Amino acid sequence: MVIKIRPEKREEYKKLHASIWPEVLDLLKKANIGNISIYYKDDTLFEYLEYSGADFEADISILMANPVYKKWLKVCDACQQPLDTRKKGEWWAKMEEVFHCD
Amino acid sequence: MVIKIRPEKREEYKKLHASIWPEVLDLLKKANIGNISIYYKDDTLFEYLEYSGADFEADISILMANPVYKKWLKVCDACQQPLDTRKKGEWWAKMEEVFHCD
Numbered sequence: 001m002v003i004k005i006r007p008e009k010r011e012e013y014k015k016l017h018a019s020i021w022p023e024v025l026d027l028l029k030k031a032n033i034g035n036i037s038i039y040y041k042d043d044t045l046f047e048y049l050e051y052s053g054a055d056f057e058a059d060i061s062i063l064m065a066n067p068v069y070k071k072w073l074k075v076c077d078a079c080q081q082p083l084d085t086r087k088k089g090e091w092w093a094k095m096e097e098v099f100h101c102d
Numbered sequence: 103m104v105i106k107i108r109p110e111k112r113e114e115y116k117k118l119h120a121s122i123w124p125e126v127l128d129l130l131k132k133a134n135i136g137n138i139s140i141y142y143k144d145d146t147l148f149e150y151l152e153y154s155g156a157d158f159e160a161d162i163s164i165l166m167a168n169p170v171y172k173k174w175l176k177v178c179d180a181c182q183q184p185l186d187t188r189k190k191g192e193w194w195a196k197m198e199e200v201f202h203c204d
Contacts, residue, residue, distance in 0.1 A: 002146070002148070014200050017201035018200075018201075020203075034203070038201035038202075039148075039199055039200065046148045046197060048139070095148065096141065097142075098115070098119050099139065100138065101136070
């Protein structure tokens with residue numbers, strides 16, 4: 001997934017992730033989301049994650065409905081500027097996988 | 103890592119990776135590089151990979167010296183346009199990891 005970062009919020013975003021709220025980590029784990037990495041270059045953020053559950057939609061619904069996670073997203077979203085080319089309903093824009101090998 | 107793709111070479115690049123040379127896969131494995139993904143959006147490519155060896159520099163040197171791998175890189179590189187903001191010596195620009203959790 002890809003998104004832009006507001007340049008004036010760059011350091012705030014990095015600090016947020018350097019000391020991520022423990023509840024958020026627990027919620028992600030419960031949603032079967034792991035091996036999460038976020039990378040930065042030229043005011044662009046790239047996120048990679050792996051889902052290991054059986055029902056992604058259900059896990060995401062529970063995660064998104066959680067008040068702590070909503071609060072976390074609110075502070076993160078304020079640092080981000082979504083791409084104009086994102087699809088309807090997206091915040092982070094999903095990318096097309098053109099290659100994968102284990 | 104991040105790089106731009108030449109728009110006129112987009113389909114060629116996707117085709118190359120849809121039928122990657124088996125020797126290239128073997129060489130990557132021997133270099134202890136795995137879980138490789140390449141993602142595309144808006145003529146930008148992101149590559150994620152994991153290194154599981156003990157001496158990255160040594161493994162990369164062996165890989166880069168291999169004639170088949172050199173040939174593979176040559177056809178791939180012709181499809182790519184490196185970022186002006188990349189560091190000296192880079193082709194794909196390395197990104198800064200701002201977050202990781204297992």
